[in-house]
Structures are given as structure tokens and as C-alpha cells.
Amino acid sequence: MMRCLEHRELCPFCHRIALRVCEYSEPYPRVEANCECCGYKSYDIPMKLDRETFFNILDKLSCKEIGRVCIDDRCGSRDIIKLLQEGRYVEYRCLECGAEWNSEEVLKAIKRAKTIQPYIANGSNLLEVLRAGEGECPLCGWDIGHLYEGYAVEIKCPVCGYHNEFKEEFPEKEPPPEVCARFERPEEPG
Numbered sequence: 001m002m003r004c005l006e007h008r009e010l011c012p013f014c015h016r017i018a019l020r021v022c023e024y025s026e027p028y029p030r031v032e033a034n035c036e037c038c039g040y041k042s043y044d045i046p047m048k049l050d051r052e053t054f055f056n057i058l059d060k061l062s063c064k065e066i067g068r069v070c071i072d073d074r075c076g077s078r079d080i081i082k083l084l085q086e087g088r089y090v091e092y093r094c095l096e097c098g099a100e101w102n103s104e105e106v107l108k109a110i111k112r113a114k115t116i117q118p119y120i121a122n123g124s125n126l127l128e129v130l131r132a133g134e135g136e137c138p139l140c141g142w143d144i145g146h147l148y149e150g151y152a153v154e155i156k157c158p159v160c161g162y163h164n165e166f167k168e169e170f171p172e173k174e175p176p177p178e179v180c181a182r183f184e185r186p187e188e189p190g
Contacts, residue, residue, distance in 0.1 A: 010186055014038035014174050018183035028132035030153045037180035041169040044152045047162055054120050057160050065106040070094040073158045109140035137162050
């Protein structure tokens with residue numbers, strides 16, 4: 001069972017301090033917010049990984065391990081040079097964006113992604129198997145940093161392509177004042 005660090009914040013829709021925010025550390029840093037006054041919600045949905053998508057990710061990582069394509073999907077250049085080669089260890093640089101990486105780092109990412117493969121085959125819930133610390137990709141473990149979009153944590157890995165979706169659900173109209181009477185409004189400056 002996942003436990004959350006819970007606190008109340010200002011709702012972006014009804015502007016009352018009624019937004020119950022849950023910050024989870026597992027399976028990766030994520031936030032869910034639900035307004036107890038108007039019903040506004042903000043949450044994330046993990047990427048759906050089927051066998052085909054998973055094998056496409058492994059294929060992409062293999063191309064990056066041998067220096068066929070830039071490590072960063074946002075660049076995608078094939079103009080790569082080898083900086084150093086010592087046995088199986090190779091260092092690369094992208095001539096277009098300047099990104100540098102080595103085959104050992106990418107091999108670690110491939111091995112980490114492969115640990116999830118059996119769970120995809122048997123249809124397990126990925127939230128049970130994906131694990132990541134702050135700033136890590138839950139699939140390959142690359143240090144990517146996490147962005148915040150409103151209250152939701154947005155994950156977009158430029159190395160393996162793992163991403164989540166964040167959703168916000170706004171109520172159709174603001175509830176009448178008597179419904180939210182127990183939730184205070186913030187003080188107005190001035």
C-alpha cells in the first residue's frame with residue numbers, strides 16, 4: 001500500500017483552501033490532488049507498456065549503446081563520433097547537440113528496463129514494478145529530472161521514451177458558497 005504525505009493547498013478552480021494534495025514517493029515521485037469543495041482533480045497516468053512498445057524501447061536503447069543515434073530523443077541526430085574505445089567500453093559525442101554518453105551507462109539502462117519485461121508479459125500493473133527515485137526515469141533509471149505541471153509530476157525520458165500523462169479534471173461550475181463554507185478563502189493582499 002502506498003502512503004502519501006498529505007496537506008491542504010489552494011484550489012486553482014474554486015480558490016479555497018480545500019485541495020487535498022497527496023505526495024507519493026513510491027513507485028516514483030508523484031502527486032495527486034483532489035478538491036473537497038468543488039471536485040477539481042489533478043493526477044498522473046503511467047505510460048502503457050505493451051510488448052511491442054517495450055521491444056521498440058529496447059531497440060532504441062541498443063542503437064544508442066552502439067552510437068548509431070544520439071542519446072537524446074529530442075535531437076535524434078545520426079552524426080555521432082567515438083571519443084574513446086577501450087574494449088567494450090565506448091564514449092560517444094553527438095556533433096549536433098553536443099550530448100556525451102558511454103556504452104556502459106546505456107547498458108545499465110537496458111538491464112534495468114529488462115527487469116520489467118516479465119511483468120509486461122503477464123499483464124501486471126506497472127505501478128507495482130516501476131521504481132524510481134527523485135529525478136529518475138522509472139523504466140531505465142536515467143537521471144532526467146522531473147517537471148511539475150500544476151500539481152502533477154511530469155516524466156519524459158529523452159533516453160528510453162518513457163512518459164506519463166497528467167490529467168486535470170475541472171468541475172462544470174463553481175459550487176454555491178454554502179457548500180464550501182467550512183473551507184476558508186486565502187487572505188487578499190492590500
